[in-house]
Amino acid sequence: MKYVSALCACLSLCGCAGQKQDTSVPVEIPVATDTESGISLQLDDNAQILTAQSKDGKTLWSIDVIKECGVPAVGQPKVRSVTVEKGKVNVVFGKHSFATVDFRSGTIETQGAD
Numbered sequence: 879m880k881y882v883s884a885l886c887a888c889l890s891l892c893g894c895a896g897q898k899q900d901t902s903v904p905v906e907i908p909v910a911t912d913t914e915s916g917i918s919l920q921l922d923d924n925a926q927i928l929t930a931q932s933k934d935g936k937t938l939w940s941i942d943v944i945k946e947c948g949v950p951a952v953g954q955p956k957v958r959s960v961t962v963e964k965g966k967v968n969v970v971f972g973k974h975s976f977a978t979v980d981f982r983s984g985t986i987e988t989q990g991a992d
Contacts, residue, residue, distance in 0.1 A: 909921050909928075909957075909960040910960045910961060910962050910967070911962075912962050912981065915932075915933075916932070916933035917930050917931065917932055917933070917938065917981070918930070918931050919931075919960055919962070919967060921957055921960070924956065925956035925957045925958075926942055926943060926944045926945075926955065926956060926957065927940060927941065927942045927943070928940070928941050928943055928957060928960065928967070928969065928979065929941075930981070930984060938984070939983065939984025940984070941979065941984050941986050943957055943969055943971055943977060943986065944956075944971065946977075946986050946988075947971065947975065947977050947986065947988040948988070949972075950971055950972020950973065950975040950991065951972070951975075951991065952972055952973040952974065952975075952991070953971075953972035953973030953974070953975070954972065955971070955972065956971060956972075957969055957970070957971045958970045958971060958972075958973075962981060965980070965981045965982070966978050966979065966980065966981060967979040967980075967981055969986075972991070974991050974992050975988075975990070975991040976988075976989040976990060976991065976992075977989055
């Protein structure tokens with residue numbers, strides 16, 4: 879009985895008691911930053927619109943990934959991952975759909991899904 883009480887107390891402290899585990903990928907703002915230019919990439923609360931901001935907070939470009947690339951066949955219509963590599967922004971949305979955004983212009987190109 880001591881162990882059950884301890885487990886319940888631990889779950890309560892963690893905020894896990896009686897809750898379904900959220901398996902979605904948490905979105906952090908900013909989601910990526912280019913170390914050379916200091917430009918940061920951010921997602922809106924719905925994880926659909928990707929925005930680039932300069933160091934001083936000016937919006938350089940903004941793009942609705944789901945609107946431009948289409949609703950993914952599998953998974954939620956949300957951006958799951960954003961990485962910056964060699965002047966390109968790699969975006970994963972849905973379960974396994976991919977797009978590439980030109981870092982400077984904000985032009986997006988759907989790459990497909992695997």
